[in-house]
Amino acid sequence: MTTMKNSLLRALPKVDECLELIQLTQEVDSPRSMIKIVVQKAITAEREAILLDATKCKSKTIEEWLSVFKARIVQKMRPNLKKLYNGTGVVVHTNLGRSILSRSTTDCLMKAGGYYSNLEFNLETGKRGSRYSLVEEILCDLTGAEAAIVVNNNAAAVLIALETLASDKEVIVSRGQLVEIGGSFRIPDVMAKSGARLVEVGATNRTHLRDYENAITEETVMLLRVHTSNFRIIGFTSEVDVEKMVTLANKKNLVTMEDLGSGSLIDFSQFGFPKEPTVQEIVKAGVDVVTFSGDKLLGGPQAGIIIGKKDVIEKIKSNPLNRALRIDKFTLAALESVLREYYDIDQAIKNVPTLSMLTISEEDLKKRAQRIRRRLNNRIKKNCLIEIISTNSMVGGGALPEFRLPSWAVVLKPLSISLNFLEKNLRMLSTPVIGRIENENFLLDVRTIQDHEISGLVEMLTDFFADGETSD
Ligand SMILES: *Cc1c(COP(=O)(O)O)cnc(C)c1O
Numbered sequence: 001m002t003t004m005k006n007s008l009l010r011a012l013p014k015v016d017e018c019l020e021l022i023q024l025t026q027e028v029d030s031p032r033s034m035i036k037i038v039v040q041k042a043i044t045a046e047r048e049a050i051l052l053d054a055t056k057c058k059s060k061t062i063e064e065w066l067s068v069f070k071a072r073i074v075q076k077m078r079p080n081l082k083k084l085y086n087g088t089g090v091v092v093h094t095n096l097g098r099s100i101l102s103r104s105t106t107d108c109l110m111k112a113g114g115y116y117s118n119l120e121f122n123l124e125t126g127k128r129g130s131r132y133s134l135v136e137e138i139l140c141d142l143t144g145a146e147a148a149i150v151v152n153n154n155a156a157a158v159l160i161a162l163e164t165l166a167s168d169k170e171v172i173v174s175r176g177q178l179v180e181i182g183g184s185f186r187i188p189d190v191m192a193k194s195g196a197r198l199v200e201v202g203a204t205n206r207t208h209l210r211d212y213e214n215a216i217t218e219e220t221v222m223l224l225r226v227h228t229s230n231f232r233i234i235g236f237t238s239e240v241d242v243e244k245m246v247t248l249a250n251k252k253n254l255v256t257m258e259d260l261g262s263g264s265l266i267d268f269s270q271f272g273f274p275k276e277p278t279v280q281e282i283v284k285a286g287v288d289v290v291t292f293s294g295d296k297l298l299g300g301p302q303a304g305i306i307i308g309k310k311d312v313i314e315k316i317k318s319n320p321l322n323r324a325l326r327i328d329k330f331t332l333a334a335l336e337s338v339l340r341e342y343y344d345i346d347q348a349i350k351n352v353p354t355l356s357m358l359t360i361s362e363e364d365l366k367k368r369a370q371r372i373r374r375r376l377n378n379r380i381k382k383n384c385l386i387e388i389i390s391t392n393s394m395v396g397g398g399a400l401p402e403f404r405l406p407s408w409a410v411v412l413k414p415l416s417i418s419l420n421f422l423e424k425n426l427r428m429l430s431t432p433v434i435g436r437i438e439n440e441n442f443l444l445d446v447r448t449i450q451d452h453e454i455s456g457l458v459e460m461l462t463d464f465f466a467d468g469e470t471s472d
Contacts, residue, residue: 005054012047013065015039021062022069030073038072078430085457087435089407089445091357092262092397096434098295098302099354105300105337112333119329132317134332138339139307142265144283145290147313149306150335151325155185157291157304158259162194162222164319165255165289165312169221171196174207174240176233177226181261181398187226196222205237209244216252223249225287227261242277246286255312256287262399263292263305265342266349271359274403279307288312294331296397299354300338301331357447358395362406366390368446368454369408375458376410380465385413391438393447409443412461431460 018039019032042065050057060068084096092098101109111117122129132149139148151157162171171191178200180186191198199220201211212223223245242258249256260282269275282290289312294303304325306316316322327335341348349355369388376386389411392404412435414422419442426433435444449457 005050008050008054008057008059009047011059012043012050013062015043018043018065018069021066025066030077034076035069035073038076039069042068042072082430082432084432084434085444085453085460086448087409087433087444087446089391089393089409089436089447090396091354091393091448092296092395092399093448094397098397099299101301101334101338102351102353104351105334108333108337109330112329117329119332131326131329131332135336135339138336139305142339142342143279143290143307145307145313146310147308149313149317149322150294150327150332151304151306151322152327152331153302154259154261154263154291154293154304155181155190156325157306158187158190159194160319160321160325161257161289161291161306161316162191162196162224163321164316165257166222167195169196170199170217170219171222171224172199172201172212172215172220173224173226174202174211175200175204176202176207176237176239177224177228179226179228179261187259205233205235207239209240209248212240212245212248216254220252220254222255222257225256225258227259242282242285242287249288250286255289257289258282258287258291260290260292262296262298262397263290264297266297266345266355268297268358273358274400276400283307289316293397294335294338297354297358297395297399298338299352301334303327303331303335353450357450358405360447362390362408365408365446368449368451369410372410372444372446372449372454372458375454376461379458379462383415383465385415387411387413389441389443391443391445393445405447407445407447409445412442412444414442414465426461426464429460429464431456433457433460433464 015036019036022035022039023032046057086093086096088096090096118129119134120129120131121127135150136148139150140146151160173187173191178187188198197219199215201207201215225242225245246256248254260277260279262276263279264276265279267275267278279290279292287308289306289308291304291306292298294300294305298305306313338352341351349359366388373386373388376384380386387410389409391407391409393407394401394405395403412422417425419437419440422442423435423437426435433444435442437443444457
């Protein structure tokens, strides 16, 4: 046993020799320091594996080692954050980057990054300015709010609003709205971090105005409403109307706050979606503070938007936590660009990718699927059958969880490899292709594949079927 261990350890190549050999083959064009790290790590990992259980290891020839190194160097040279083709049909896909931005918005990002700007410089007075002023007026124009501030994301928006307005005080929330969003954002936990004391009222399925009324004490400062974005309570249910809650709060001199989550500026019910309150409707109802995400239904960059009454927003603005939660110039540049689109709703629906993906007609989706099928058929039909079928897509981002959008998908039916092999290996491409397996079919839902991405996608799949799908 030990002799086997020892001979395996002795057979491990020397780092310097490997570097020499890699240099000689001249095949890889990477910095020497990177190559050295790769070689050292691979040999160290093998040594540890031998020490742990030599029976599971076998010695490699130097050629085998070289091909291990080369594969790892190629891997290391590629960016870790890769663009990919989203064939899941989930528009606001949190794992795939949520909302994507239009070309004109990404142009703004490049300007913000590549040049100096008036980020915190008032061009009229020549003095220091506020970065928030770049989007505050637009947010007020679009929502009807008196004032606005933007932070890193909606979780931060909820945190800073509660910390400012309700630290050490009581905040009343309905039991039906104690949401967990995922990624460890739970309303009760965020409230605890903010120092606010949570007072739960009502039952999971029903909460009445009198429940709020009876829970108000000397210590109460706020009535909080949380949009139940990612789940539904159905059946015998009731929640208190926003207007009634505002009336009660005004009578008792309390602040009202609403965490809208997805927060849309457009009423999607005109496109056949279930009715959800828009940001404007909540502001109009008289809620003091409203928070929502920048990168969910709004279709912008990651951000947490806080709008509401002037006096309340001013307090939040002067909270020192702002400095810790503040947004950077890229976010501001992208957010301003996306918000400007909303001055003309028809243009916004055309130009903001999230909105156009959510509202594109089934007929256009079918045409897109047919186009992709036609182009793939010409190239890969020897190795893969291609069909199109109708399917359903989801909004994603925790919005409208039970709602399905009729869509179309391209189905790939490989002739010599399994669906699992196909799915896995498309994920490993230099530009990964992410689809889903459903009823023994591999689907690419075309809702989330933009027209200008089709050529690249077809290219990727053609290369894969030409040389990639050799073994199962
Ligand atoms: C998504 C969501 C959040 C968190 O927003 P992020 O922008 O992801 O931080 C908070 N509350 C609700 C109700 C949400 O839907």
